[in-house]
Amino acid sequence: MDVVTTVVEMRRWAETARREGGVIGFVPTMGALHHGHASLIRAARAECERVVVSLFVNPTQFGPGEDFERYPRTMEADRALCERERVDALFAPSVAEMYPPGSETTVDIGTLGDVLCGAFRPGHFRGVATVVAKLFVIVTPHRAYFGQKDYQQTIVIQRLVADLGFGIAVVICPTVRERDGLAASSRNVYLSPDERRRAGSLFAALEEARRLIATGERSAGKIREAMRVILTSQGLVRVDYIAVIHPETLQPVDVVTGRVVVALAVWIGTTRLIDNAVIEAAHG
C-alpha cells in the first residue's frame, strides 16, 4: 500500500492509475476507521482495480465549539486496517497541505445543505462539499463510496457531482450496525458505558417508524411523536431533529406516500449521534 501525504504526489499517483486504464474506487474518510468504513472499502475492492482511501479530519466542516480537536485520530490502526483490506493508496494529507496559507475557495451546495444537520451545523456542508470537491479533483475516482448513515451527505455529494460535472458514480452502502442496532460511527467512542446502552434507542425509534408505516400509519407527525417517546424513555431529550423527509429533496413530508427517509439527530451527553432509515410505504 502506498501512503501518500501530498496533493502533488496523490495527483501523480492517480494520473498514472488513470493512464494504466483501471477503475479507481475512492473512500473518503476522516479516519478513526471502524467496520462501517471497512464495508465501504470492501465494496470498492470488489468493484474497482484501484482503491484509494483518504484520511483527513477536515477542519472546515466543524463549527466553533464542535469536536474537531477531540475527534479520534488513530492513524496507525487506520493504516493497518487499510493494509488488511488491500487498499492501494492511503491519502493522508496534513491540514496545511489541504488548506495552504491564502486558501479562500469554498464550494456551496445550496439549499440541500441548509436543512436537517445543516440547520444545526451552519457551514458544515459547505465544508464537506469543499473538501470532497478537492479530493475528487485530486484523486479523480471513477466511483466513490459513502455510507447511508450520513444520508444528507450522500444527497449533497450527488448534487455536487452532478453540478460540477464530475464523471463519478456515487455508491451508497448500507449502514453498518452494532448488535443493538447502533450505527457504527467514529463518535461512538465518546459514549460512556451508560450512554452507549441508551444509544440503542436511536435504532429502536427508527424500527418503530418502520413498524408504524408497515402497519398503515401515514401521519408523519404521529410517527415522529412515537419515535420521540422511545428516545425520551431512555432519557434522550435533547433532540436536534426527528424528521420524515422526501428522499431526494430532503423536504419534510406530512403524509407518508411511497418512499420516505426517517432521520434523526440526538444528543447523548456531549455526543451528537445521527441515524436514518429509508422506508417504503406499501400502496393501498
Added chain:
Amino acid sequence: MDVVTTVVEMRRWAETARREGGVIGFVPTMGALHHGHASLIRAARAECERVVVSLFVNPTQFGPGEDFERYPRTMEADRALCERERVDALFAPSVAEMYPPGSETTVDIGTLGDVLCGAFRPGHFRGVATVVAKLFVIVTPHRAYFGQKDYQQTIVIQRLVADLGFGIAVVICPTVRERDGLAASSRNVYLSPDERRRAGSLFAALEEARRLIATGERSAGKIREAMRVILTSQGLVRVDYIAVIHPETLQPVDVVTGRVVVALAVWIGTTRLIDNAVIEAAHG
C-alpha cells in the same frame, strides 16, 4: 475538429486524450472570438498535443440588467476560426447542459472576487469560478490559457486552481490590441464609430501611467488623477474604477514600489470596457 455539445461526450473525449498521454491545452471562452482569442489558441497549439476551446456564454457571471442577452453570438465564425487555428475539440454546450434543472452548487473565491470588477458586478466572479471549475473538471486540461486583459480573472483562476487542487498550469497571455491600443474584446462591437474612436483613451491612460512611473512618479493618487484627466478629455466620465493595485492581492497601493498593476473599468455609452497594465517601477 470535433464539435462536442454534451458534458458526457466532452468528458469521454478528454479521458481518451488523457489515456493516450498527450498534454491537453484549454482555452475557455464566451465565443465571439477575436484575435485576442486566436492568440490564446496559438499559444496552446504551440505547447500542447491537444487543444480544446470551450464556447459558452455563461449566464451566472452576468448580473441583472447586464448584457447577457445581447452578448454577441457568432457560432459559425467561431467554428471557422477554431478550424483555421487547428483546434482539436470545440466544446459548445447549451445552458441547460451546463446548468440542468436542480443545479445549485456555486464556487466562491473569497475576497479576491469582491474588489475591482467584483465590487461593481456582485456575484460575477462566483459565476466565473463556478463555470471554470466545472469546465476544468470536464475537460481535465494540463494547461489553461487566459488573456491578461481580464487581469482580475487570471488571479481568481489561479486561486481556484490552487485551492481546489487542480494540476493545471494557468498561462497568462499578453493583451492583444488594436492599432490605437484598444484591447481586443468581444464587447467592442457594441461601440458606435464615435465611441470606438474615444475608446482609445483607456490605453492612452495606461500609457500615461507607465510614463509617469518610468519618470519617477510614485504616488498612486497622482497617477490615477492623470489617468482620469485623459479619460475626461474624451468625455469618458463614467468610471467604475481607476486603480493601482498589488499584482497578487489586488489590494490598492498608495505608493508605487516594485511591480504594480494599473487597472481601469470605464463606461462608454452603454458599454463597459476594462483594461490594465503590469508596470515595474525601477529601483532608486
